[in-house]
Amino acid sequence: MKIFAETEKFKFEYTLVETEEGLRLKKGGQLLDVHIRDLGEGRYCLIKDNMPYIVNVHRTNEHYNVRIAGSHFQVMVEDERTRRVKELVRASAGARGEKTIKAPIPGLIVKTPVQAGDTVREGEPLIILEAMKMENIIKAPFECRVVALSVKEGDTVEQNKVMMKIKGIED
Amino acid sequence: MFKKILIANRGEIALRVIRTCAEMGIKSVAVYSDVDANSPFVYSAYEAWPLGGKTSRESYLRWEKILDIAKKSGAEAIHPGYGFLSENADFAEAVEKAGLVFIGPPASAIRLMGNKTAARELMIRNKVPTVPGTENAITDRQLARKVARDIGYPILIKAAAGGGGKGMRLVESDDLFEESLDGAAREAMAAFNDDSVYIEKFVEEPRHIEFQILADNHGNIIHLGERECSIQRRHQKVLEEAPSSLLDEDMRARMGEAAIQAARACNYRNAGTIEFLVDKHRNFYFLEMNTRLQVEHPVTELVNGLDLVEEQLKIAAGEAMSLTESPKHFFGHAFECRIYAEDPENNWAPSPGVIEFLNPADGPGIREDSGVTQGSEISLYYDPMISKLCAWGRDRQQAGRRMIRALQEYQISGIKTSIPFLIRVLEHPDFQNGDFTTQFIEKEKDWLFGERKEFAEEAALAAILAEMEEKKKVKLVAANGAGSPSSQWKTIRRKEQLRSQ
Numbered sequence: 001m002k003i004f005a006e007t008e009k010f011k012f013e014y015t016l017v018e019t020e021e022g023l024r025l026k027k028g029g030q031l032l033d034v035h036i037r038d039l040g041e042g043r044y045c046l047i048k049d050n051m052p053y054i055v056n057v058h059r060t061n062e063h064y065n066v067r068i069a070g071s072h073f074q075v076m077v078e079d080e081r082t083r084r085v086k087e088l089v090r091a092s093a094g095a096r097g098e099k100t101i102k103a104p105i106p107g108l109i110v111k112t113p114v115q116a117g118d119t120v121r122e123g124e125p126l127i128i129l130e131a132m133k134m135e136n137i138i139k140a141p142f143e144c145r146v147v148a149l150s151v152k153e154g155d156t157v158e159q160n161k162v163m164m165k166i167k168g169i170e171d
Numbered sequence: 172m173f174k175k176i177l178i179a180n181r182g183e184i185a186l187r188v189i190r191t192c193a194e195m196g197i198k199s200v201a202v203y204s205d206v207d208a209n210s211p212f213v214y215s216a217y218e219a220w221p222l223g224g225k226t227s228r229e230s231y232l233r234w235e236k237i238l239d240i241a242k243k244s245g246a247e248a249i250h251p252g253y254g255f256l257s258e259n260a261d262f263a264e265a266v267e268k269a270g271l272v273f274i275g276p277p278a279s280a281i282r283l284m285g286n287k288t289a290a291r292e293l294m295i296r297n298k299v300p301t302v303p304g305t306e307n308a309i310t311d312r313q314l315a316r317k318v319a320r321d322i323g324y325p326i327l328i329k330a331a332a333g334g335g336g337k338g339m340r341l342v343e344s345d346d347l348f349e350e351s352l353d354g355a356a357r358e359a360m361a362a363f364n365d366d367s368v369y370i371e372k373f374v375e376e377p378r379h380i381e382f383q384i385l386a387d388n389h390g391n392i393i394h395l396g397e398r399e400c401s402i403q404r405r406h407q408k409v410l411e412e413a414p415s416s417l418l419d420e421d422m423r424a425r426m427g428e429a430a431i432q433a434a435r436a437c438n439y440r441n442a443g444t445i446e447f448l449v450d451k452h453r454n455f456y457f458l459e460m461n462t463r464l465q466v467e468h469p470v471t472e473l474v475n476g477l478d479l480v481e482e483q484l485k486i487a488a489g490e491a492m493s494l495t496e497s498p499k500h501f502f503g504h505a506f507e508c509r510i511y512a513e514d515p516e517n518n519w520a521p522s523p524g525v526i527e528f529l530n531p532a533d534g535p536g537i538r539e540d541s542g543v544t545q546g547s548e549i550s551l552y553y554d555p556m557i558s559k560l561c562a563w564g565r566d567r568q569q570a571g572r573r574m575i576r577a578l579q580e581y582q583i584s585g586i587k588t589s590i591p592f593l594i595r596v597l598e599h600p601d602f603q604n605g606d607f608t609t610q611f612i613e614k615e616k617d618w619l620f621g622e623r624k625e626f627a628e629e630a631a632l633a634a635i636l637a638e639m640e641e642k643k644k645v646k647l648v649a650a651n652g653a654g655s656p657s658s659q660w661k662t663i664r665r666k667e668q669l670r671s672q
Contacts, residue, residue: 005631007630008622010622012632025632035636036633036636041527041528043528043582044636044640055633056528056582056584064638065587068626068629070578071625072516073631075630105521106523107521132553
């Protein structure tokens with residue numbers, strides 16, 4: 001089975017094969033000399049071609065946050081099957097033009113400049129979220145109508161909490 | 172010397188003060204908000220008293236309550252740390268009025284240096300160089316042009332009522348003055364309904380260099396050399412060092428003398444910092460005075476072999492400080508990296524959360540002042556700085572190599588930090604050559620941010636293999652569950668036993 005890993009700028013493709021020692025990864029027909037040991041708490045020791053790396057792997061909803069040798073990467077992992085399923089989901093969701101606005105970070109709602117029913121132009125502020133003395137303005141990704149607003153000023157929100165539903169306005 | 176003091180602060184700086192107290196045999200009293208109840212500084216102190224509350228206003232800014240705890244606990248003095256109440260003249264006064272000692276400057280000095288205009292006027296009177304410019308707003312065009320010529324180009328025209336860059340013009344030469352003034356005045360009129368402007372010298376390729384000073388009640392005022400703080404994001408320092416690669420002995424002596432002059436002018440006592448801007452022609456100008464212990468004070472300690480908190484305590488207790496003359500030489504070189512819970516790659520977005528794993532750096536030449544531990548929750552309520560990591564070396568090169576090594580070694584998971592960004596800064600060739608200004612991060616952003624090919628494939632493989640490990644575990648659990656004839660009750664019982672172990 002094919003496995004794809006994508007960072008922000010780079011794409012890698014491997015094949016998962018069954019061997020006598022269990023599942024192994026192949027790249028371009030060559031078996032890779034790579035192993036991993038779980039150290040607990042999201043820490044792993046990766047050994048590739050006899051070179052060890054301490055790696056932190058942290059799973060979020062969509063991807064893995066990986067820290068290795070002082071560098072940070074966001075890695076998306078998919079196999080053939082999940083990739084196909086995702087493509088189908090994406091195709092059907094895109095048609096409706098509805099989007100939920102989730103909290104990108106935990107924070108305090110400082111201001112909600114728009115209300116349900118309002119029409120908002122692209123780039124206009126939807127919600128102002130504050131965390132650690134910093135204001136984050138969440139802007140409309142496209143021209144839209146606010147379908148539902150589920151937070152109010154003074155609320156504390158967790159990360160990924162759905163704060164608002166918007167629907168794109170077609171020309 | 173005091174027998175007991177209260178620390179009106181939190182996090183790493185509270186712990187920093189507690190440590191010196193412990194070394195000097197002084198009992199420390201910590202005060203803490205509800206959010207900080209499990210913080211290392213709380214259980215490191217000799218006594219810990221709850222303030223309640225979550226936000227700063229509900230906790231560390233409640234000075235009546237803090238004074239009340241000071242009295243009840245029998246503390247003789249209050250150390251304010253930095254931030255919160257440290258530069259609040261009213262608080263300093265209230266502490267003294269309550270019969271306690273404020274470990275910092277007199278309220279009058281805080282008040283004077285806290286007023287930018289008054290501080291600037293005081294510096295001009297005392298011959299401390301300030302950025303040349305008009306004291307008052309100008310509406311007369313002829314006068315404006317004359318002032319610009321006297322100051323010397325390049326200059327900045329700034330709308331008196333301005334802000335956010337509106338009504339601001341950089342003017343390179345005299346023949347461009349008229350049209351720039353018209354433009355600035357028009358913009359200012361439209362935005363603020365006021366077309367008066369200030370004219371100020373434009374500081375070319377500025378560097379931010381500050382001097383640590385100490386003054387006691389026995390007439391001693393000294394400086395402990397400079398700190399280079401030009402590496403800033405959003406006007407906040409992220410990496411500091413001592414000494415600065417820009418200064419030679421002559422310039423250090425002149426700036427140090429100006430810093431002492433500034434401190435003398437406001438009748439300063441205790442530890443303070445004079446911030447200067449230095450332009451590309453090596454002219455230096457007074458920017459402001461910080462009337463407290465600075466975040467970045469450890470680099471000064473490392474190259475001077477002094478404990479600044481100990482000096483603060485001695486001065487506040489009326490003793491003479493350890494040195495009576497400004498040192499002429501420093502021991503090697505030191506860097507400080509501020510580790511923030513934030514994501515530099517995502518416009519410095521805060522990254523609160525729980526520190527799931529922590530194994531900080533160690534080894535030769537490394538000092539860490541941290542406020543957190545494994546399991547700590549980084550809340551939304553306070554500053555995102557969680558730790559200060561310092562490296563000392565015999566020269567700038569060795570200190571820099573150690574700093575990079577320590578940052579690579581530092582393991583923290585659960586939150587994002589500024590560590591990967593700091594490594595990039597330290598690896599940058601211009602930074603290594605000492606060739607940078609306060610614009611460094613903005614100017615070099617393509618180099619400092621974004622993914623690099625190095626380690627990308629190892630990261631990809633780690634994610635794939637970690638996922639495979641997880642799936643293997645899930646399968647094992649599922650297989651055990653399905654194949655086992657034992658009842659649900661047994662499983663629950665077993666889990667309970669595991670939990671109580």
